[in-house]
Amino acid sequence: MITFTELFLLFVGLSSTIKFNIVGELYVPDIVSILIIPLFLPRIRFIKLRGAGGVLILFGALWLLNQMITDAYQLTQLSDLARGWAKIVFFFLNALGLALISAGRLRPLLFFLVGNAVAIVLQAAFFPTEFQQGGLDFNDGAWKFGYAPGLTTLAAIFGTSRLAFRLFGVWGESLPLLVLGIVNLAFNYRSMFGTAIAAVAFGLLKRAIDRSPRLRTKVTPIIFGALVAGGMLFAQTLMVVYGAAAGNGMLGIAAQEKYEAQSGGDLNLLQSGRMESLVSTRAIADSPILGHGSWARDVTYVAMLRDILESKGMNVSSFVIEDDLIPSHSYLLGAWVEAGVMGGVFWSAIEIVSLAALYRTLKVTDAPGTALAFILFLLIWATLFSPFGSSARFIVPAQIGCVLWILEELPNTRNRKT
Numbered sequence: 001m002i003t004f005t006e007l008f009l010l011f012v013g014l015s016s017t018i019k020f021n022i023v024g025e026l027y028v029p030d031i032v033s034i035l036i037i038p039l040f041l042p043r044i045r046f047i048k049l050r051g052a053g054g055v056l057i058l059f060g061a062l063w064l065l066n067q068m069i070t071d072a073y074q075l076t077q078l079s080d081l082a083r084g085w086a087k088i089v090f091f092f093l094n095a096l097g098l099a100l101i102s103a104g105r106l107r108p109l110l111f112f113l114v115g116n117a118v119a120i121v122l123q124a125a126f127f128p129t130e131f132q133q134g135g136l137d138f139n140d141g142a143w144k145f146g147y148a149p150g151l152t153t154l155a156a157i158f159g160t161s162r163l164a165f166r167l168f169g170v171w172g173e174s175l176p177l178l179v180l181g182i183v184n185l186a187f188n189y190r191s192m193f194g195t196a197i198a199a200v201a202f203g204l205l206k207r208a209i210d211r212s213p214r215l216r217t218k219v220t221p222i223i224f225g226a227l228v229a230g231g232m233l234f235a236q237t238l239m240v241v242y243g244a245a246a247g248n249g250m251l252g253i254a255a256q257e258k259y260e261a262q263s264g265g266d267l268n269l270l271q272s273g274r275m276e277s278l279v280s281t282r283a284i285a286d287s288p289i290l291g292h293g294s295w296a297r298d299v300t301y302v303a304m305l306r307d308i309l310e311s312k313g314m315n316v317s318s319f320v321i322e323d324d325l326i327p328s329h330s331y332l333l334g335a336w337v338e339a340g341v342m343g344g345v346f347w348s349a350i351e352i353v354s355l356a357a358l359y360r361t362l363k364v365t366d367a368p369g370t371a372l373a374f375i376l377f378l379l380i381w382a383t384l385f386s387p388f389g390s391s392a393r394f395i396v397p398a399q400i401g402c403v404l405w406i407l408e409e410l411p412n413t414r415n416r417k418t
Contacts, residue, residue, distance in 0.1 A: 013115020
């Protein structure tokens with residue numbers, strides 16, 4: 001039976017694309033968090049300050065402090081300072097709000113993610129943003145920034161339902177996500193395809209381990225590390241296969257043109273798709289302890305990126321310097337560039353606890369392995385390779401909530417249905 005809390009978070013998720021210009025852009029989840037925190041504050045005693053949750057709270061506070069000291073040192077202009085501080089503050093307010101109202105349970109968080117996924121799909125269909133419009137390119141517009149994240153998330157979570165089991169039997173957990181992964185490949189969304197396939201593979205591995213208790217005892221941290229390394233090698237193999245197929249036109253003209261545009265020069269496919277890291281790492285090296293300030297600006301690094309791409313043999317004729325923001329395209333690198341070392345430490349901790357959560361998922365039986373793996377792989381990938389957009393400040397807290405549920409609550413639910 002669906003509870004009031006789950007319905008409420010589903011509604012909040014469905015409203016998550018609605019925003020208001022109140023002292024900057026505030027989304028519905030931001031406003032809801034501000035309103036519900038005082039109401040649910042008595043529940044704060046249930047928030048565990050030991051273990052992974054306590055570490056993240058400590059590192060998060062140091063991240064904000066590092067940002068404040070950096071902005072004071074760099075004399076960041078007030079408008080950028082306000083946006084930078086608000087980004088971090090609302091990120092943690094949303095995390096606190098979700099933690100209080102979900103009371104450490106997984107299902108309410110999944111209902112929120114379902115609502116958000118539906119909202120993204122509806123937005124792409126009826127009220128597309130600038131990114132979702134994407135000119136005339138459906139693949140790099142509406143699909144990549146709308147339909148793909150929404151529908152793929154829905155497929156992953158649908159696999160946890162009784163309906164999926166009734167329709168597809170034991171394959172119900174994996175089949176919907178596998179289908180959406182293939183659809184993502186057809187629409188040339190490589191990272192979402194890889195994330196979906198990796199989650200399906202993880203789910204199948206977990207099912208095999210669940211059927212063999214002896215096999216579970218052999219999954220040690222070292223073995224898990226070897227599995228992660230093997231997964232990375234498999235991902236590289238997939239990229240090679242993709243490159244061969246796309247380069248030969250087997251995946252369509254659009255995929256071939258995109259592959260040729262990104263594979264020119266001396267950069268590999270991953271670097272050419274995330275070129276900003278070529279200069280964000282240099283910006284970090286230039287100021288590793290204190291960052292460059294909120295909404296860090298320095299046109300030198302933008303020009304440096306153009307020069308690096310040109311030296312690597314890339315076609316830079318269409319590269320236009322439109323603003324002076326230091327390129328980063330990564331939660332981790334962006335936070336380190338703006339705030340300093342503690343921004344990097346916080347997001348590095350997110351990577352570590354996410355991997356720990358994956359390991360814990362393999363060690364227990366009562367957990368929806370495929371859906372949880374998909375959520376965690378999304379978080380791991382975005383931390384390294386995605387910009388921290390406005391929606392991340394409430395989507396990522398829900399994902400981190402799933403991580404903490406695995407690490408802090410899942411061991412206590414081993415003999416109960418999830």
